[in-house]
Amino acid sequence: MLHPWRIGVFTVVMILILVASFVAGSLVRRPESTALENRDTTVPVTARAEMREVQEVLAxxxxxxxxTTVPIPDLNSGASGPTVVTDIAVGPGDSLAPGTYIGAIAGRPQIVIGDDVPLYRDLKLNDAGSDVARLQKALRRMGYQGVPVTGRIEAVTLEAVRLIYANAGLETPGKTKNDTTFRWLDFVQIPGDSGRVVQASAVASHVSRDAPLVLVQTxxxxxxxxxxxxxxxxxxxxxxxxxxxxxxxxxxxxxxxxxxxxxxxxxxxxxxxxxxxxxxxxxxxxxxxxxxxxxLPTEGKAVLAVPLISIQRDAGGAFVEVLRRADEPSSTSASPPAPRKVKITIKAQAAGWAEIEADPSLPAGTEVRVP
The missing domain is CATH 2.40.30.170 (Efflux pump adaptor protein, beta barrel domain)
Structure with missing residues (x-):
């Protein structure tokens, strides 16, 4: 037989257990509830401007x-005639310029002349034309300053021609100054007027399209x-x-x-x-x-840089949002400071960082927002 006081005690204990369970349940929160309440909370992500090396990688x-090489003479024009080399005066490594004697083919000298002189006819005393004027200009560039540019062959022009042959150790054409002839087939041209011999034919060999007198690198x-x-x-x-x-x-x-x-x-x-x-x-x-x-060469110097992920762009160009400069005290406010937009000029990028031009408003250590 149950005593009434025992029933009362049991009832009170059960009531206390139920109350305690309710209180405990109200204090314990499910993870899903916490996630739902925090779903609109933004966790600010920041970075800092630093002095560091920003070396662009290039491999x-x-x-x-x-x-560029050119054959001398150029036989692709279809010219024909004796092809035996009778003299060679230059070799690989030698420099060529207007006035240089290269050698001879079948006894005919091959002398460099300015590449702007039209070579198509022999010239003698009193001959005139635009080709004469260009020849006279070329002679002046070669150092014969006494030659006037008249467009007409004069004695002084022929004297300069004679000296070209004489300086090369060749017999001058004509017995006197006045009967000297500018023999156009004795002259060859190099694009740009200068070059270096990379290949030269031997005496007694025959020149051809594949084996010119000399091959010149221009x-x-x-x-x-x-x-x-x-x-x-x-x-x-x-x-x-x-x-x-x-x-x-x-x-x-x-x-x-x-x-x-x-x-x-x-x-x-x-x-x-x-x-x-x-x-x-x-x-x-x-x-x-x-x-x-x-x-690219390694400079090894520290420059002002910001992480690439902190850089934003708008119509005005690249910028970062500054939260706090290095020389500003930390905020005691519960809310983060409003970001300040600072334009930047990017000079180089490498390994996730961008070198920027020095800016007094953005010293090293400045905290910037990562969007």
Whole structure:
């Protein structure tokens, strides 16, 4: 038989347990409830401007390319006649300029003259024409300043012609000054008026289209590399580069950048632009086809930089939102400070950072907002 007081005690205990469970349940919150309440809360992400190295990464493969060469004489015009070499006065490495005696083919001298002189006829005393005027200008450039530009062959013009032969150790045409003849077939021309001999025929050999008297290089060897569009845009003429090849390394500069070119059919070159780089003296002995590694020089200096993820853009250009400058005290307010828009000028980018121009309103240590 249950006593009434026991029933009362049991009832009170059960009531207390239920009350405690209710109170505990009201204090414990489900994770889903917390997430729902915080769904509109923005957690600010910030970064800082820093003094650091921002080295652009550039890695290109280039190769040595031969300069332009021209045959002397140019037999592609269809000229015919004796082809035996009877004299050769220059060899590989020699420089050629107006007045240089190269050699002789079938006894006929081959002397360099200015490339703007029309060569098509012999000229003697009192002959006149525009070709005479150009010949006289060419003679003056060669150092014969006493030759007047009259457009008419005079004794002083013929005397300069005689001296060209005499200085080359050749017999001068004509017995006297007045009967000297400018024999146009004795003269040859080089584009740009100068060059370097890379190949010369031997005496008793025969010249042909494939074996000229001399092969002349009129422009120096260069280094060529195909760059992607974004890479080429960072390499305007004058840009300093670092070159490295198996036997050495040196610095050089960009000479020219081509227009946009398509990729080749063999897929060895992607679409992009060809970058022409001056061949430094240290690499003068590299043969055409030699591969060269190309990179930007390492400066190793710290510059003002901000993370790329903090940079925003609008119609006015690039900017960052400054929350607090390095020399400003931390805010004691519960709400974060309103960001201030500061325009920036980007000078270089690398490894997630952007070098920017120095700005008094954006010193190193400035806190910026990451959007």
């Amino acid at each position: 290109l493969k280039g190769s040595v390319v031969s300069g 422009s120096p060897n260069t280094i060529a590399a195909r760059a992607l569009i974004l890479q080429a845009d960072r390499l305007p003429p004058g840009t300093q580069l670092r070159l490295k090849w198996p036997s050495g390394e040196s610095s050089s500069t960009v000479e020219a950048v081509s227009r946009l070119l398509p990729g080749d059919a063999a897929a060895t070159k992607p679409p992009g632009k060809d970058v022409s780089i001056k061949l430094p003296d240290q690499a003068a002995g590299l043969p055409p086809g030699q591969e060269v590694d190309i990179s």
